[in-house]
Amino acid sequence: MVLRYxxxxxxxxxxQKKIRNNKNSNIIFGNRGMSLEEEINQSNQYYxxxxxxxxxxxxxxxQIVQVDYPQRSAAVIKEAYxxxxxxxxxxxxxxxxxxxxxxxxxxxxxxxxxxxxxEHQIAHMKACVVQKGICxxxxxxxxxxxVFLLPASILFDYWDNQEKGRxxxxxxxxxxxxxxxxxxxxxxxxxxxxxxxxxxxxxxx
Amino acid sequence: MVLRYxxxxxxxxxxQKKIRNNKNSNIIFGNRGMSLEEEINQSNQYYxxxxxxxxxxxxxxxQIVQVDYPQRSAAVIKEAYxxxxxxxxxxxxxxxxxxxxxxxxxxxxxxxxxxxxxEHQIAHMKACVVQKGICxxxxxxxxxxxVFLLPASILFDYWDNQEKGRxxxxxxxxxxxxxxxxxxxxxxxxxxxxxxxxxxxxxxx
Numbered sequence: 411m412v413l414r415y416x417x418x419x420x421x422x423x424x425x426q427k428k429i430r431n432n433k434n435s436n437i438i439f440g441n442r443g444m445s446l447e448e449e450i451n452q453s454n455q456y457y458x459x460x461x462x463x464x465x466x467x468x469x470x471x472x473q474i475v476q477v478d479y480p481q482r483s484a485a486v487i488k489e490a491y492x493x494x495x496x497x498x499x500x501x502x503x504x505x506x507x508x509x510x511x512x513x514x515x516x517x518x519x520x521x522x523x524x525x526x527x528x529e530h531q532i533a534h535m536k537a538c539v540v541q542k543g544i545c546x547x548x549x550x551x552x553x554x555x556x557v558f559l560l561p562a563s564i565l566f567d568y569w570d571n572q573e574k575g576r577x578x579x580x581x582x583x584x585x586x587x588x589x590x591x592x593x594x595x596x597x598x599x600x601x602x603x604x605x606x607x608x609x610x611x612x613x614x615x
Numbered sequence: 616m617v618l619r620y621x622x623x624x625x626x627x628x629x630x631q632k633k634i635r636n637n638k639n640s641n642i643i644f645g646n647r648g649m650s651l652e653e654e655i656n657q658s659n660q661y662y663x664x665x666x667x668x669x670x671x672x673x674x675x676x677x678q679i680v681q682v683d684y685p686q687r688s689a690a691v692i693k694e695a696y697x698x699x700x701x702x703x704x705x706x707x708x709x710x711x712x713x714x715x716x717x718x719x720x721x722x723x724x725x726x727x728x729x730x731x732x733x734e735h736q737i738a739h740m741k742a743c744v745v746q747k748g749i750c751x752x753x754x755x756x757x758x759x760x761x762v763f764l765l766p767a768s769i770l771f772d773y774w775d776n777q778e779k780g781r782x783x784x785x786x787x788x789x790x791x792x793x794x795x796x797x798x799x800x801x802x803x804x805x806x807x808x809x810x811x812x813x814x815x816x817x818x819x820x
Contacts, residue, residue, distance in 0.1 A: 463746060464739070469676040485696070488694070502706075502713075505747065506713070508713040510708070
């Protein structure tokens with residue numbers, strides 16, 4: 411049966427948007443419907459605008475194969491591939507200190523799996539620590555919407571012992587040895603407050 | 616007239632490769648046929664391997680529009696565009712200091728044009744200096760193959776006065792107030808030696 415509008419035109423149902431096989435399809439949306447990455451980006455923007463710190467997420471590394479240059483319009487990348495990052499996602503400067511970190515979400519409730527990291531990310535953070543950079547991970551437990559800052563030294567301990575021991579960091583360790591970051595308004599994730607404590611400990615050490 | 620090979624097949628001349636309108640087509644190849652960027656990347660790799668510093672070039676920021684996921688092979692980016700970077704090209708950590716810099720080549724012989732910079736790059740460097748980061752530019756005069764490290768403070772002076780004054784930094788200023796970096800073998804551009812002097816000056820200030 412053909413349906414028609416009052417003006418005689420036939421009604422055609424809108425085609426359903428095909429859902430693409432998207433890498434982010436299994437993101438769990440946390441606080442305010444945002445991913446941890448979005449929450450951190452928003453917090454960094456606040457820190458930047460307020461002159462508190464300069465911290466940026468690095469662009470995704472891409473291997474570009476083919477670029478078209480249509481006349482009078484912007485260059486279009488027609489073929490490119492994702493490359494594995496050789497560093498962590500975020501870095502920047504705060505109070506004279508170099509900060510370097512990864513942001514990770516987990517569905518797990520009792521522990522944080524080490525499989526969230528690649529060897530080269532750990533190697534990068536270790537190299538930064540040698541240069542007196544402050545390295546850490548922001549971990550979000552999506553089930554409880556809790557965010558923690560875990561100093562890299564604790565991650566290194568578990569990473570280096572995973573062959574003979576467990577393949578994850580117990581949440582208990584993260585609670586005890588990390589810093590919980592309570593959601594706030596400006597910024598959403600005030601993680602630099604925890605960094606102030608890390609710096610204080612550095613200065614007293 | 617048709618030319619034939621001894622086996623009877625007709626000879627067809629190889630089609631000339633069409634030279635694409637490539638953005639990098641006017642690169643002047645400097646020392647060892649490398650661009651300044653390649654020279655710096657190689658130097659940074661040496662610094663990393665030797666445990667001297669951790670400094671990386673940031674990936675080019677890309678706006679990805681369409682990605683295909685062919686079965687059993689890597690995801691292919693089929694449509695993407697270049698975005699303007701909101702920061703400088705290089706950053707990292709050295710001896711506890713945050714380093715942040717741009718690398719620029721110029722064909723000019725007597726001065727370095729300020730048009731090589733964007734407002735947002737200057738704003739980014741100014742914000743990093745507020746956080747006690749060390750910011751600078753590596754400038755290569757391609758005609759003479761000379762490389763200089765110019766502290767950001769001098770760039771800021773010229774940038775902030777360009778409305779009423781000149782639109783370039785005289786080479787004389789760069790020679791007097793910057794640090795010439797002589798090509799070496801390991802690393803090719805030993806620019807951290809000049810940073811040691813910058814740090815010394817900071818500590819004595």
